[in-house]
Amino acid sequence: xxxxxxxxxxxxxxxxxxxxxxxxxxxxxxxxxxxxxxxxxxxxxxxxxxxxxxxxxxxxxxxxxxxxxxxxxxxxxxxxxxxxxxxxxxxxxxxxxxxxxxxxxxxxxxxxx
Amino acid sequence: xxxxxxxxxxxxxxxxxxxxxxxxxxxxxxxxxxxxxxxxxxxxxxxxxxxxxxxxxxxxxxxxxxxxxxxxxxxxxxxxxxxxxxxxxxxxxxxxxxxxxxxxxxxxxxxxxxx
Numbered sequence: 001x002x003x004x005x006x007x008x009x010x011x012x013x014x015x016x017x018x019x020x021x022x023x024x025x026x027x028x029x030x031x032x033x034x035x036x037x038x039x040x041x042x043x044x045x046x047x048x049x050x051x052x053x054x055x056x057x058x059x060x061x062x063x064x065x066x067x068x069x070x071x072x073x074x075x076x077x078x079x080x081x082x083x084x085x086x087x088x089x090x091x092x093x094x095x096x097x098x099x100x101x102x103x104x105x106x107x108x109x110x111x112x113x
Numbered sequence: 114x115x116x117x118x119x120x121x122x123x124x125x126x127x128x129x130x131x132x133x134x135x136x137x138x139x140x141x142x143x144x145x146x147x148x149x150x151x152x153x154x155x156x157x158x159x160x161x162x163x164x165x166x167x168x169x170x171x172x173x174x175x176x177x178x179x180x181x182x183x184x185x186x187x188x189x190x191x192x193x194x195x196x197x198x199x200x201x202x203x204x205x206x207x208x209x210x211x212x213x214x215x216x217x218x219x220x221x222x223x224x225x226x227x228x
Contacts, residue, residue, distance in 0.1 A: 004155070031214055033215070035218075042221060043220075043221075045215060045216075050214055055213070055214045055215075056214050092156075096213075098143065099163070099205075100215075100216055101158055104156050105155050106153070106154055107155050
């Protein structure tokens with residue numbers, strides 16, 4: 001069974017630009033969650049999608065958005081990038097059940113200059 | 114404030130030593146999970162505990178869920194350099210059924226095992 005894939009793995013952008021990150025979940029998984037990980041803040045929850053609907057949302061500004069397609073693939077978008085957006089962005093897929101065991105992708109390392 | 118508090122934040126030990134990492138909360142959890150993350154990779158699920166008092170073993174790793182389901186511990190026996198990584202606990206609070214699908218993570222314990 002193929003794991004969670006994320007593209008691209010590395011990205012360098014400048015302030016003010018926007019970026020789109022992609023995540024392909026494990027086959028059969030309908031839930032996709034996105035996290036931002038930084039050394040100072042740890043793993044911060046962005047949002048979770050289940051069957052194309054945003055089911056949960058963390059405390060991030062509206063510049064952070066996402067969507068999920070009918071094949072469960074998900075994208076997240078960050079507009080008007082700020083230096084503080086530099087981080088490892090992780091995507092995790094799960095069955096979306098009560099145990100919610102998550103399987104993470106390798107992440108996208110975003111650097112904002 | 115973090116729903117799950119992990120301690121210690123950093124742990125640096127020699128190969129062969131034993132260690133325990135803690136994950137505590139004032140909230141009751143339906144289940145708790147432990148993940149290990151290595152540099153440049155995403156976290157990998159190690160175990161899920163769901164019953165108060167439950168103990169699970171994974172080779173040299175022993176996981177325990179507190180009787181009241183508010184805390185958990187991870188004990189490693191005879192640590193090896195390959196155990197080096199960031200250990201994260203995560204869980205689903207029992208009183209947050211409306212947020213099904215959201216896992217709450219601790220900040221992690223960074224473990225370094227020196228040869």
